[in-house]
Each structure stands twice: as C-alpha cells, then as structure tokens.
Amino acid sequence: MHTIECKYCDCKVSYMPCANFIVFCPECKREIFLECEYGYGPVTPCSIFLGEDSIGTVTANNKNEYLLKIESDNQQIKLKESYLEALHEASKIMRKILIPTTKNKDLNSFKIRKQGGSLCFFGDWFGKPWDNFHRIKNYSYQDDVLEIVFDEWERLLVFEPLGMINTDKEFSIKQAKMVKLSWYSYNNSEKELNKISYELIDGSVYKISKYGREHLERKEPYFSVLLG
DSSP, X not given: OEEEEOXXXXXXXXXXXXXXXXXXXXXXXXXXXXXXXXXXXXXXXXXXXXXXXXXXXXEEOTTOOEEEEETTTTEEEEOSSOXXXXXXXXXXXXXXXXXXXXXXXXXXXXXXXXXXXXXXXXXXXXXXXXXXXXEEEEEEEETTEEEEEETTOOEEEEESOEXXXXXXXXXXXXXXXEEEEEEEOTTOTTOOEXXXXXXXXXXXXXXXXXXXXXXXXXXXXXXXXXXX
C-alpha cells in the first residue's frame, strides 16, 4: 500500500499501485494520480480508485474500442478516445459521477496570454519583488480551480478565482478563496518539497507555511495572484 498527499485538499490518500491506474481523492473527489505504461505497452486494463476502493476499470476489446466499466452499477460506457486520451476521458466521466455538479471550463476559451513573470500573492512576494521570472509550462482550469505549472516545476493552485486581468503584460486575479504554491528547493540535491498556502476568511488573509500561520495586512496593489 502506498500513500500520496492530495495537492488540492492535503488529505493523505492510501492506494494499491498496479501497472495502469488512476487515483481519486476520497475527500475532494479530484484525480490526484495517474500512472500507466504509456509509450512502453498497453495502457489497459486501467483500474480507477477512490482512495483504496476500486470504482471503475478501463479496458480495450479486440476491435480496439475502449470501454469504461463503472462498478457501482455495473454500467459500461464506450469511450470516444483511445489509448492515453481514453484514460483522461474516463477520468472526466468518473469525476462527474462522483460530483454531479462538476464544472468544466473549455481551455479553448481560456488562454493565459502572459508567458510568465514574478509571483505575488495577496501582496506577499514569492522571493524579492520582480526578481525572478517563472515561465509557464502548462496550465488547466477545471472545477473552479486554476492550476499553473512553471518551468522549475513550481505548482500554483488558485481556488475559485474571480476578476482576472489577462493581457500580454500582466496576468492577475483580484480575488480567490485559496491559493496554494508548492516548489522543490532550489540548489538542493535532495529536492525538498516546500508549500505555502493563502486563505481568504471573512475578508482577512492568512498565510500558512512551515513556519506556522500568520495574518497578512492588505497591501496595494491588492491581488490574490499577480504574475507581473
């Protein structure tokens, strides 16, 4: 049995690894891990777990059709995609089953125009102001969570973002319920994972790190996230 920490809600999730599998967090019901033999062999059968519990399986028949079997009602769904894309399609279906009110935003209508920049959260700079350039590697926006991965594998999660400014010169978010940043220590061979989170509670902002919890005074310009 292995354990992984959910990057969304920090829940410790136990799961049983196998050749191809997807793990959902039993608390927030989001996909938190996918492992398969993509590029080396078949990606099916692929087991889908909600924590330790098996909730579905992706298989392929002799016609190279990919099928999702849902264990709760023994339903079988023919997937439109194939190979690795079929696993992503199955994951989206399971997410909607776990939380029927799941919201998705089409990435074709949401594109971050700025390539990167310095990071500031609720007026609190990550490093010195304007000192570092964090280049965006990829991003996604699903279930009211914006996730951005930068070139040094820093991972930014923004929960319920509102009031985005999205130009070639600036990307900022005026308000968010919570912001989480994780990154591996720079110039450290052990690659220690560091975490900071910011929570907006009743109009007050609290910063949580390995040093504890502190209340932040509002600073101008005040944005939940600023990529300047």
